[in-house]
Amino acid sequence: MDNLSELQLDALSEIFNIGAGRAAASLSEIVSEEVKLSVPSVEFRKCSELNAKVLSLDQNQLGVVKQQFSGQFNADACLIFTEDSALEIMRDMMGSHISVEELAEFEQEAMCELGNIILNACLSAMSDMLDIQLESSLPSYSVCSSDEIIDSIVDVENQLYIMILHIDLEIERRQVNGRLIFLFSSSSLGVLRAQIDAFVTRI
Amino acid sequence: MMKNIDTAPQFEWEALFDTVNIGLILINKEGCVLLWNEWIAKYSGVEAKDAINLALVDVFSEPLSKPIIAAIKRAITTKLPVVLSNALHKFPLPLFNLNGSGERISQSIILSPIKQKQGEVICLIQVTDSSTSIKREKMLRDHSELHKKDATMDALTGLYNRRFFDRQYATHLSQAQRQNTTLSLVMLDIDYFKNYNDHYGHPAGDSAIVAVSECIRSKLQRSSDLAARYGGEEFIVMLPNSTVAVAQAFAESVRQAICDLNIAHNNSLIARHLTISVGVSSCLPGMVVDSATFLKNTDLALYAAKQKGRNQVQYLPL
Numbered sequence: 001m002d003n004l005s006e007l008q009l010d011a012l013s014e015i016f017n018i019g020a021g022r023a024a025a026s027l028s029e030i031v032s033e034e035v036k037l038s039v040p041s042v043e044f045r046k047c048s049e050l051n052a053k054v055l056s057l058d059q060n061q062l063g064v065v066k067q068q069f070s071g072q073f074n075a076d077a078c079l080i081f082t083e084d085s086a087l088e089i090m091r092d093m094m095g096s097h098i099s100v101e102e103l104a105e106f107e108q109e110a111m112c113e114l115g116n117i118i119l120n121a122c123l124s125a126m127s128d129m130l131d132i133q134l135e136s137s138l139p140s141y142s143v144c145s146s147d148e149i150i151d152s153i154v155d156v157e158n159q160l161y162i163m164i165l166h167i168d169l170e171i172e173r174r175q176v177n178g179r180l181i182f183l184f185s186s187s188s189l190g191v192l193r194a195q196i197d198a199f200v201t202r203i
Numbered sequence: 204m205m206k207n208i209d210t211a212p213q214f215e216w217e218a219l220f221d222t223v224n225i226g227l228i229l230i231n232k233e234g235c236v237l238l239w240n241e242w243i244a245k246y247s248g249v250e251a252k253d254a255i256n257l258a259l260v261d262v263f264s265e266p267l268s269k270p271i272i273a274a275i276k277r278a279i280t281t282k283l284p285v286v287l288s289n290a291l292h293k294f295p296l297p298l299f300n301l302n303g304s305g306e307r308i309s310q311s312i313i314l315s316p317i318k319q320k321q322g323e324v325i326c327l328i329q330v331t332d333s334s335t336s337i338k339r340e341k342m343l344r345d346h347s348e349l350h351k352k353d354a355t356m357d358a359l360t361g362l363y364n365r366r367f368f369d370r371q372y373a374t375h376l377s378q379a380q381r382q383n384t385t386l387s388l389v390m391l392d393i394d395y396f397k398n399y400n401d402h403y404g405h406p407a408g409d410s411a412i413v414a415v416s417e418c419i420r421s422k423l424q425r426s427s428d429l430a431a432r433y434g435g436e437e438f439i440v441m442l443p444n445s446t447v448a449v450a451q452a453f454a455e456s457v458r459q460a461i462c463d464l465n466i467a468h469n470n471s472l473i474a475r476h477l478t479i480s481v482g483v484s485s486c487l488p489g490m491v492v493d494s495a496t497f498l499k500n501t502d503l504a505l506y507a508a509k510q511k512g513r514n515q516v517q518y519l520p521l
Binding site for chain 1: 270273277280281282283286287289292318
C-alpha cells in the first residue's frame with residue numbers, strides 16, 4: 001500500500017512530462033526563447049521519511065512556491081529551487097526588461113508566476129489525463145531553509161505521503177533543477193491510485 | 204468563501220464592485236465581458252456599457268497583449284488560477300494614468316476561474332496598480348543604497364573606510380597571488396598631526412585631513428586603485444598590478460603634492476608646512492604571504508620613513 005507500482009509511476013511520469021511540456025511552451029512565450037522542462041523521475045515516500053538527503057537540494061536557502069489543490073483529492077504542492085538558481089532563472093527571464101538591481105523587489109511576484117505556470121501545468125495534465133476535478137489556491141512564495149521545509153511537511157497532520165518530482169529546467173542555456181513535492185493524505189493517495197489504474201486500463 | 208449566499212443579507216453587489224480599489228473584469232469561457240467595474244472603466248477609458256457583452260479582445264482600441272491572451276486561455280482551459288507578475292509583464296492591459304500623460308500604469312494581474320452552478324467556468328480578472336508598491340520599493344532601495352554607501356565610505360573625506368578596504372584588500376591579494384601579478388600597498392600619515400591639532404584646533408585638523416585625501420585622490424592613476432582612510436590621520440592606498448617602481452613614484456608624487464600645498468604647520472619639528480611620511484611595500488609574483496603580514500610590512504615601511512626623519516618615502520621589501 002505504501003508505494004505505487006512501477007507501472008503506476010511510469011504513467012504518472014508520462015503525465016507530468018506532458019505537463020512539463022505545456023509549462024515549457026508557456027515559459028518560452030514569456031522569454032521568447034526555447035525553454036526546456038522535463039520531469040526525469042517521480043518517487044513516493046512517507047512524510048516521515050523526508051529528510052535533506054531525500055530532497056537532495058544541498059543548498060540551505062530555498063525558494064518555495066506553494067499552492068493548495070483541492071477537489072477529488074487534496075494536495076499541497078511545493079515547487080522548490082535553491083534560492084540562487086531561482087534568482088538566476090528570474091534574471092534570465094526578465095532579460096532586458098529589468099536591471100539586476102531591480103530584481104530583488106520583483107523576485108517574489110515573478111517567482112509566483114513561474115511556479116504557478118509549472119504547478120498548474122503539472123496539475124492540469126494530471127487532472128486531464130486522470131479525469132480528476134481540481135481547484136487551486138493562489139501561489140505564495142517564500143524563502144526558507146531545507147530544514148524548515150522538511151519540518152513543515154513532517155508536521156502536517158493527515159498528510160502522510162509525499163510525491164517528489166525532479167524538475168530539470170533549461171532557460172537560455174542555463175540549467176537548473178528543482179523539486180516538486182506533493183503532500184497527500186492516504187485517502188487522497190487512494191483516489192490518485194484508483195484514477196491511475198483507470199487511466200492505465202484505458203490506454 | 205461565501206457558500207450560503209441565499210441566506211446572506213442582500214445588498215447591491217454592483218455598488219461593491221464599483222467601489223473596490225482594484226480593477227475587476229469578469230469574462231465567460233468564450234472571452235466575452237460579463238462585468239466591467241468602475242476602476243477598469245476609469246483607467247481604460249472604456250465605459251462598462253461599451254464593454255459588456257463584447258469579446259475582451261475587441262474592447263480596447265489596441266490589440267490585447269500576448270501574455271494576457273495566453274494567461275486567459277490557460278486559466279480557462281486548466282480551470283486553475285493564473286498570475287501575471289509585474290516583473291515579467293509591465294503593462295498587460297492598456298490602462299493609463301489619469302493625469303492625461305498617456306503613461307501606462309504598471310499592473311499585477313490575477314486570473315481566477317470560477318465554477319458556476321451549471322458547470323460553466325467563468326474567469327475573474329483582478330488588476331492591481333503596482334506603481335505605488337514599485338515606488339515604495341524604489342524608495343527602500345535608495346535608502347539601502349545610502350546605507351551601503353555610509354557603510355563603505357568615510358564621511359569626512361569621501362574616501363573608502365577601513366572596513367571596505369579590508370574586504371577589498373583580502374580579495375585583491377588572493378587574486379594577485381592567483382594571477383601572479385604584483386600588488387602594492389602605500390601607507391601614509393601626516394607628520395606631527397597631534398601638534399597640528401593642538402595648535403590649530405580640530406576643525407583645522409579635519410581640513411588638513413581632507414586636503415591630504417584630495418591629494419591622494421588626484422594622484423590615483425587607475426580605476427582599480429583604491430584609497431581609504433585607515434585611521435585618524437592615516438591613509439592606505441592599494442595599487443593592483445603596480446610594480447615597486449610605480450608604487451614608489453605614486454608615493455613620492457603624493458608626498459610632493461602635500462608639500463606643494465604649503466599648508467602652514469608651525470608646530471612641525473621638521474618643516475614650516477604640513478608634510479607626510481610614506482611607507483611602500485609590494486607583494487611580487489610568486490610570493491606567498493598572508494594579508495596581515497603584508498599589511499604589517501607596509502606599516503613597518505611607514506615606521507622606517509618616520510624613523511629616518513619624516514617627509515619621505517620608504518620602501519621595505521617583503
